[in-house]
Structures are given as structure tokens and as C-alpha cells.
Amino acid sequence: MQETPRLQSRLPQVGTTIFSTMSALAQQHGAVNLGQGFPDFDAAPRLVDAVHLAMRGAHNQYPPMPGVPALREAVAAKLFKLYGARYDAGSEITITAGATQAIFTALLSIVHPGDEVIVLEPCYDSYAPNIELAGGCVVRVPLTPGTYRPDFELIAAAISPRTRALIINSPHNPSATVWSEQEMLRLVDLLKGTEVLLISDEVYEHMVFDGQLHQSVARFPDLASRSFIISSFGKTYHVTGWKVGYVAAPAPLSAEFRKVHQFNVFTVNTPMQHGLAAYMADPAPYLELPAFYQRKRDLFQAGLQSSRFTLLPSQGSYFQCVDYSGLAPELTEMNDATFCQWLTSEVGVAAIPLSAFYAAGSQARVIRFCFAKQDSTLTAALGKLASL
Template sequence: MQHDSKLPHVGTTIFSVMSALATQHQAINLSQGFPNFKSDQKLIDLVNQAMNSDYNQYAPMPGSLDLRLAISHKYQLLYNSDYHPEHEITITAGATQAIFTIISAFIRAQDEVIIFKPAYDCYQPAVELNGGICIEIPLYTPNYTIDWELVASNISPKTKMIMINTPHNPSGTVLTKGDMLQLEKLTKNTNIIVLSDEVYEHIIFDGLEHESACKFPDLKSRSFITASFGKTFHNTGWKIGYCCAPKSLMDEFRKVHQFNVFSVHHPTQKGLADYMQNPETYLKLGAFFQHKRDLFLSLIADTKFKFKPSQGSYFQVLNYSAISDEHDESFAKKLTIDYKLASIPLSVFYSNKQDDKVLRFCFAKTDDTLKKAADILCRISQEINY
């Protein structure tokens, strides 16, 4: 049998490639975005308790009402924004499933979707699988800011969706209030849907605020917000997240959601609902990860790597142009094989493979791991020359 691939240019994700390479060469893995420390034992106990209390059959299709109530309370507490727990919040199998389902529910053949590159690698394939066309707006190093005039010039009658990500993966930058007001202005009185990927909303540094799409009334009226418990509570393997949107949008989302997932692991939902009764479980995350960012950067401050401290997420990008002119994919593989330190090259996040000599490192690791990684980076800075 012969078939034409619907994604002919898509192979194995760079995250799988680099993690496999790290395992093969016993390298420290700062490539894929997952912690190497345990989730809170209290949360694990609550999930186990839910299993033993017989929360083992299907959860309601939109998710456990207890968990949706906890999420609704969080949005009211943090952003003074209301999402109705019954009609405007749905629990998903991670944020990636939420993003895929949103796109599947709304994007038709030839619809245009504006995305900002470098972009997380699940965005474009989901659009293309549904026949949509990605309109790419570049974010240039070192600031990765959005040129809103360029965005405006790329909006057309075919524009169906604009996808944003703040805090941003891979760059670690955050959108400002000014950015969100510009987006609100550009989309006002249109049928454009905004998909706001906010999985790192609680991981933000240096006194900055997370400018959620829900804080801006007209923007909220046209936006989906996607989020991840795995990123928030250090258990990415649980694959559980959620999305929020006005009822008219969420009704369409659930039409698709019920047929590609239906519902998500019930005992985990119950455990998370109980755990979130204490807001400190997510309010302390910024300080927790800022300590790790600051430790990592202090240890490599005297190297030839150039950087701006990450504003949010648990990623730090480092420019190695003063060390080598090697292509970033080759350089990342060299560091993994020869120096036993794995990272992600940023060129893979661009369709044109734009190479700015930048690597992304995940600092959601134990302090001991970060110290060992920093020692390697110091050695690389000394040993590798043009």
C-alpha cells in the first residue's frame, strides 16, 4: 500500500531526538522540558487516596466539577476574571491535546493562522493537518519581541486564528500589557480567534506580571486559554491540563473533545482538585524557579556564552556565537556526545531553520544537576574555539 503523507516534512520531534541522544551518551539532559525532581508527595498521596476512594470510572466529559471549580476560583483570585465551571472550563489530556482540539474545531482548509516563530513544535502540524495555512511572524534575537505593525500587515480576510505563547517557549520572554492591548486592538470587531498558550503562567520572574488573555475583556471574548498541570506541579508524565473559553467557543471545542479523548484520568483530577484548595501550591512557583534560574546563570556568568535572563518559563537560551560558528543542531549534538550535556537548538523552531547560534537549556532540575551542567558549560567556553 502507498499513501501520501499529510505531514510529509515532519519527523521525530527534536525533544525525542535529543533526549534519546542524552540517554545513549549518558549526558545530563537539559533538553526536554521536564523536572528531574519529585512532585509534592502530598499531591501524590491525594491521587492515591482518590484511587482508593473509587474515583476509577469515567470522569464527566468536561472534567471533574470539583477541579473545574478550583480552576474557576484560581482565575478569580489571580486575574479577577470569571469562567463558569460548567460551561467555560474543560479538563484535557495535557495542553497539547487542548491546542490540537481547538485547532481541529475551528480551522478549515485555507484558513490562515498567524504564529510567531520560534514556536513550540505542536502548533504548525496541527494547523496543517486541518488544511490551514500558517502565516509566520519572526521573533528576532536577542529580545524575541513582536512587531505588531508586521502582524497587522499579515492579517487578511482569511485570518481565522492568532496563536500566542506567554511566557514563551523556547525564548523565556513574556508578553507585556502593551502587547496584549495591541492584540486586542487588532482583533476587535473581527471573527479572529486567539489561542493563548499560558502553560507557564505561574513561572515568571523579577516582579513581572503574567498578562493573561482573560484580563482584557474583548480579548477574553474571543480567546481560548490553555494550561498544564504537568508544568505547574512537576508531573509532566500525568499529561493533564485544561482550557478556558467563553461558552460559545467551548461548546464547539467539546464537540471535538468528546470524540478524541472524551474524558481524562479521573483520580488525578480528584487529587488535583483537593490539592488546589491551598493557593500556595501554585503561588510560590515563581520564586522557586527564579532561584534555579539565578543559580544557573551565576555559575556561567564568566563564560563566553551570551544571555539575557529568562523572564518566565523554566528555559534559558544561551548564545554561543563567541565560542563557535558551527550550526546549532550540529553544535547541540556535539555537546551531548563529547561533553555529556544535552540542549535544544533553536533553529528547529523555525520553518526556515534560522540559525542564530542559540541553544535552549531547561533549568527545572535539582541544584546539583544545574551545578554539574554549569561546570560543563564553563569547560566548553574554555576549550572550544573557532
């Protein structure tokens, strides 16, 4: 057989993600999988029915490149209702093949070779590879250790004449922190007078707890005017496998975004767009989501109260981080990746080490659980974790 030509990897440091590794380990050991961030319960039957009706209604060919007009109009209406922001559905809303594609396309549309993009660590694992594939340079700024709040002095120090963009994420994956209004106003002041663009990853926008408001970039005109705002129907409606999201951006940014979008995906699944548009006519599913997930958070936290885990605040998203440094010495001596492997194989619960969200790892003894699960799944996991 002819030998395959050698190639130079575009991403030489990238291997199998920790999410795939831990899910495979969980399956191997029959563990309860609280690692990867996806629900183990079904979508609303009414949403599935809406997609079925769209398929039966002959909505099975290519939609317009930016997305089905009815869905873009529904997104624009939601942004105005929730955040008071007016986006033109025709020129400023684009439907994407999930939020990850939206982030990648936004970066490809604005980053030139040598441009710098600031990320705040720990961060979602696609950010840095996306920047590198776009030819940019990743500039890593740590969030405040322990609290995971933004350090504006460090962010300011990282901005240079080569800075093209800053990526922020609230509610935050993996820490479950939520940016406050005061922090958003600090960001307004920080970016004022610069040419820095903002990519705001808001996929957990409808999962904010304890009466807080989600401080979308859309609420702040000075930020919205320089921002790509990205969200996910998959996260909001429990259909992560559908891979449908959207980006809202001013017309000049959207025009550049669509130049790339038309060549890397062109369009997004037609019947699902029509189904989502019909389902969005009722705002109750996303308006009720904070209470839905807060109840699951509270159930999970209550089950861990008697353990020797230290619970970190979970202000939003569907994640709960815990510090395991209060456990037995033989366990606290393990780094977080080793501890997660042990937890999966010996206790029967899979989690994700927080070091996976840092380029150089982390010495903190912190791991992340996902509570977007059926109550029975959470109860089963808590029963196993009680042994600790």
C-alpha cells in the first residue's frame, strides 16, 4: 500500500478532547456521566412536533443563506423583549450550525495573520484552536483564581496595538460564574476608544439563578456596536445534537460574518429552523428555564452538603464546580485529571477536571459536574458520591 504523504499539523498540540475521553471512560465503567455538558432528558414533544410538521410541509430544501426569515425575526424579537436591543432580522441576525461554528466563523471573519485575540482562562476548549486556525495569536488572561471573576487590570495590560478581539463568556463555562452589571460597565470603559471587537459567548443566557439578570452585551449599546453575540438553541431547548445557534451583530460585522458563513456551512438544517421559529412564538420555555435548572442545581447542591467537597458558587449555566482538597490525603494528592479518572472508575461518577480549560493546566483541586440531568440520574450520582 502506498505510504500516506507526510503533513504538518495545523493543530499539533491537539488530541482527543477530555470530554470524549471521560465519556468513553464513563461508558467503560458504567459510571453516571456528569462530565460532558448535555441533558439526558428529551426535548419538548411540541418542539419535535413542530419540526415534524415542517418536514411534512415540504420545508426540506436549502433555506436562505442567513437563515429562515421567521426564525431570524423571532430571535430579533426576543433580543428586544429581553434586552431592549433592536437588531434588524434581515441584516443583523444569522442562523448558524451551532454556537461553536458561530464562534469559529466570527473569528475567521475578523482575524488576520498576526492579530491577537484575548481569552480569559479557564475557557471553553474551542476558543484557542479557532484563533490559531484563523492565523491569530492567543493571548491568555487568567480570571481571578478561586472566584473566576474578570481582572480588568490584567485585561487592560493585555490589550496591544495588535489586539483584534476579546472573547467573553457569561454565564461561564466551566466555573458557572455570571458577570455583573458593574463588570459589564467596567468593560464598556475599558474598550472605549479602542478598535477591539468583542465576541460574547452567551449560550447559557437563559440559565441565571437566584433572581439575577443575564447581563447580555445587547443591554449595553457601546458594547453591542462592536460585538458578535452568540447563543444556542441546543442549550436553551435541550437539543444539543441539533447543532443550531445564532449570531447577532451590527450590519457591517454581520456582512463580514456571512461572507465566511456562506463558504464554511452555507445554510443550516431547514425543517429544524422552521420548527424552532414556530416554537419560539411561546416565550414560556426559555422564560421558565432559570427556575427549571435552579431546582436541579439546588437538588444537586443539597445532596453534596454532607460530603467533604467544597461547593463553589453556581450562579448560572448547568454546571457545579467543587473543590476536593478536603477529601482524604491520598485523594487530594492526585491532580484533577487523575482524580476524575479515579472518581469514574472507582466511585462510578464522571466529572471534568478544570485543568482541561487551561492551556498549561491548573494546580487547583477543582472539578466540574453537569447537573443537566434527570432527577433520577442526579440522585444515583449523589448516592455514589456520598461514599466520599
